[in-house]
Amino acid sequence: MARGKRKAARQEIIFTGFGGQGIILAGRILGKAAVIGDHRESTLVQAYGPEARGGACSAQVTIADQPIHYPYVRTPDVLVCMSQGGFDKFIGQMKEGGTLLIDQDLVQLRGFGGRFFSIPSTRIAEELGRKMMANIIMMGFFTAITGAVSVDAARDAVTGSVPKGTEEMNGTAFNKGYDYGLAVLKGREKKATGKAGA
Amino acid sequence: MKPAVLTGEHFMTGDVACAEGALAAGCRFFGGYPITPATEVAEHIAGRLPEVGGTFIQMEDEIAAMASIIGASCAGVKSMTSTSGPGFSLMMENIGLAICTETPCVVVNVQRAGPSTGLPTQGAQGDMMQARWGSHGHYDIIALAPSSPQEIFYLTIEAFNLSETYRLPVLIMTDEMIGHISERVVIPEAKKIKTVSRPGPKGRKDRFKPFEPGANGVAPMAHAGEGYHIHVTGLTHDERGYPVMTVEAQKAMMAQLMGKIQRNLDDIIRTEAYRLEDAEVVIVSYGVSARTSLAAVDEAREQGIKAGLLRLITVWPFPEAQIRNLAKRVKGFVTVEINLGQIHLEVERCAAGKAPSFLVGHPGGTIITPERVVEALKESF
Numbered sequence: 001m002a003r004g005k006r007k008a009a010r011q012e013i014i015f016t017g018f019g020g021q022g023i024i025l026a027g028r029i030l031g032k033a034a035v036i037g038d039h040r041e042s043t044l045v046q047a048y049g050p051e052a053r054g055g056a057c058s059a060q061v062t063i064a065d066q067p068i069h070y071p072y073v074r075t076p077d078v079l080v081c082m083s084q085g086g087f088d089k090f091i092g093q094m095k096e097g098g099t100l101l102i103d104q105d106l107v108q109l110r111g112f113g114g115r116f117f118s119i120p121s122t123r124i125a126e127e128l129g130r131k132m133m134a135n136i137i138m139m140g141f142f143t144a145i146t147g148a149v150s151v152d153a154a155r156d157a158v159t160g161s162v163p164k165g166t167e168e169m170n171g172t173a174f175n176k177g178y179d180y181g182l183a184v185l186k187g188r189e190k191k192a193t194g195k196a197g198a
Numbered sequence: 199m200k201p202a203v204l205t206g207e208h209f210m211t212g213d214v215a216c217a218e219g220a221l222a223a224g225c226r227f228f229g230g231y232p233i234t235p236a237t238e239v240a241e242h243i244a245g246r247l248p249e250v251g252g253t254f255i256q257m258e259d260e261i262a263a264m265a266s267i268i269g270a271s272c273a274g275v276k277s278m279t280s281t282s283g284p285g286f287s288l289m290m291e292n293i294g295l296a297i298c299t300e301t302p303c304v305v306v307n308v309q310r311a312g313p314s315t316g317l318p319t320q321g322a323q324g325d326m327m328q329a330r331w332g333s334h335g336h337y338d339i340i341a342l343a344p345s346s347p348q349e350i351f352y353l354t355i356e357a358f359n360l361s362e363t364y365r366l367p368v369l370i371m372t373d374e375m376i377g378h379i380s381e382r383v384v385i386p387e388a389k390k391i392k393t394v395s396r397p398g399p400k401g402r403k404d405r406f407k408p409f410e411p412g413a414n415g416v417a418p419m420a421h422a423g424e425g426y427h428i429h430v431t432g433l434t435h436d437e438r439g440y441p442v443m444t445v446e447a448q449k450a451m452m453a454q455l456m457g458k459i460q461r462n463l464d465d466i467i468r469t470e471a472y473r474l475e476d477a478e479v480v481i482v483s484y485g486v487s488a489r490t491s492l493a494a495v496d497e498a499r500e501q502g503i504k505a506g507l508l509r510l511i512t513v514w515p516f517p518e519a520q521i522r523n524l525a526k527r528v529k530g531f532v533t534v535e536i537n538l539g540q541i542h543l544e545v546e547r548c549a550a551g552k553a554p555s556f557l558v559g560h561p562g563g564t565i566i567t568p569e570r571v572v573e574a575l576k577e578s579f
Contacts, residue, residue, distance in 0.1 A: 069496075
């Protein structure tokens with residue numbers, strides 16, 4: 001999973017949260033990064049209900065080196081949760097040994113004992129002055145932790161997908177999330193080597 | 199003016215790719231009424247048409263939307279509308295008018311689960327027989343079923359080309375899944391896109407007969423305002439377009455409406471074979487269900503079942519000859535579709551008892567899993 005390692009031939013990812021958080025946009029950025037930047041195959045399925053805001057929503061993204069036939073994600077390798085409702089709904093579907101990413105202020109793990117990485121993405125976004133950029137921060141965090149897409153492809157997809165005039169601001173948000181992710185990984189590496197050396 | 203053809207590599211939804219395909223085909227009029235999950239086709243083309251010198255009108259309902267594209271086409275502009283289930287029902291009468299008046303146009307149905315309002319945000323493939331027979335009277339229609347955003351881009355261009363060649367409404371029978379998934383869509387250079395436009399009339403304007411077939415069996419089309427004497431009616435009409443209320447006129451008109459399709463089946467029917475050469479069991483599918491079926495063929499082969507897929511790109515007219523020929527040599531058919539048996543009935547009809555035909559259907563709201571198809575193959579054969 002860590003950076004530099006060979007990418008898996010097929011990865012399934014679910015982004016979930018509530019309507020208005022930019023969950024679908026995060027999925028679109030991820031798919032675009034894989035297709036346009038990394039020249040791989042990707043399919044984004046956006047699931048939504050009749051409500052536009054506040055309802056549960058999810059973006060299912062498959063990234064692969066081969067054509068993707070069946071487009072839906074059933075057992076995600078990576079689950080990204082930006083709401084408690086999304087976590088409750090999808091945690092049972094996650095592949096065994098899969099990777100969970102959460103906004104730590106919005107999601108309680110409720111006994112989940114697997115591998116997870118957390119970031120206060122909404123709080124960081126608020127500090128940057130735009131709560132609505134939490135999804136972009138999460139996208140940066142996701143890129144650092146999973147390496148599912150290359151950082152250049154992801155950053156280009158961010159700036160190419162956000163409203164004109166907000167590219168720089170969103171680029172900064174992406175970098176914040178990415179750097180936070182790198183720091184988390186580094187912390188864990190240190191911890192691991194520390195243990196090994198003891 | 200901005201370019202009508204967005205040459206390049208994109209990551210877009212099927213609905214948006216459909217709108218871009220229409221623009222690339224030369225569509226310059228869209229009359230529509232928003233409805234999930236087809237709204238994004240209208241939304242996208244509403245923004246794009248003014249950029250390329252075209253016109254978008256949001257009509258008061260789907261009856262008017264269909265009427266508006268017939269009118270625009272009669273005025274010489276390639277035109278399209280898009281809708282879903284309930285809107286498709288409302289368009290039926292005017293689809294018949296376009297058939298009878300031989301008016302080229304394209305109708306996109308992004309299918310959702312019905313009947314009635316059904317599941318507005320969730321897909322199905324339940325309108326396939328409605329596409330075939332939904333308007334009253336007997337007629338032939340062309341319906342195409344794309345399986346990806348890339349394919350819907352190309353098939354929308356094809357739909358325009360077929361409608362311009364044979365002068366009839368061509369239906370794009372897609373589904374919510376294909377409409378809403380995003381994938382790579384490569385749009386070629388404008389000069390590499392082949393577009394067809396209806397042939398215009400030649401000769402003296404006062405002697406022109408608007409429904410007299412030309413060399414290819416289809417009448418050249420004069421447009422309103424060009425000075426030709428034209429009369430367009432949904433009544434049974436003769437070559438001049440005048441109403442003639444006789445059995446003979448009905449026979450002649452029907453022979454023309456049906457014949458232009460029946461004589462050109464090879465040009466119209468498109469299918470795609472996947473691992474079919476040595477297949478013992480044949481999956482027949484289309485649209486999003488064909489993607490499930492592709493995965494199922496591979497899975498079945500791994501388990502030792504010699505499966506293959508016949509993917510219908512053209513669903514109507516139905517590829518009867520292909521099913522008939524396959525029926526002579528295979529163990530049987532499994533049709534995979536998100537309804538409770540529509541195209542399945544056609545496969546069964548064409549197999550004509552030579553090979554058994556089974557259905558893997560679904561009432562709608564989600565897609566069928568490859569596992570269910572493999573299971574059915576095991577149980578059936």
